[in-house]
Amino acid sequence: MLRRRPYSVGEIAANFRTSRPAISKHLRLLRAVGLVATTERGTARICTLNAEPLRAVSEWVGDYEAYWSKNLRSLKRYVEEGR
Structure with missing residues (x-):
């Protein structure tokens, strides 16, 4: 999904039948291993892929x-x- 463009955590969560906290947990893991980077844009966290x-x-x-x-x-x- 992030291969195409950056997404907010909310946009990512909207694409899955999983709770937002579960999506956030997965994103934290992906950030920890360096596959995802996040930036703050207002109140939203924007996620980008580090391929x-x-x-x-x-x-x-x-x-x-x-x-x-x-x-x-x-x-x-x-x-x-x-x-």
Whole structure:
């Protein structure tokens, strides 16, 4: 959701069938791990996505994906040639 644009906590909560306190709890967790940043705009808290940590995870997963794809292709060839 935040990928498209910043949203207030109220706007985020309106998109889910969950209580606003539950949404706030999730947002606090996302802020704690650096995935969401909030700013005050009047009485509203505006949330924005910080995608940088996700890019790091994506790169890490990509390395393992390449490793396992190569090894599984080698295993497949080995099994097929052994028949």
